[in-house]
Amino acid sequence: MVVRMRHNRSQTGQRRSHHALVAQKLAVCECGAPRVSHRACAACGRYRGRVVMDFAAHAAAKSARRAKKGDKAQASK
Numbered sequence: 001m002v003v004r005m006r007h008n009r010s011q012t013g014q015r016r017s018h019h020a021l022v023a024q025k026l027a028v029c030e031c032g033a034p035r036v037s038h039r040a041c042a043a044c045g046r047y048r049g050r051v052v053m054d055f056a057a058h059a060a061a062k063s064a065r066r067a068k069k070g071d072k073a074q075a076s077k
């Protein structure tokens, strides 16, 4: 016998009444994207109106790296 089996449907339902998932409350960033409160925006990298993560610079650096790597790969061929 398991503890679960000693409960009737009403008791099971009462226990499960607290199991519902709640949707995350999202704030709207000044850039217009939905954003989790107290977190930097994933779209523009801003927090409290200040850019704390420069995604544009990251993307530029990444594309520069890619281009460099691509040039090397083509040169070796």
Ligand SMILES: [Zn+2]
Pocket: 029, 030, 031, 032, 033, 041, 042, 043, 044, 045, 046
């Ligand atoms: Zn934003």
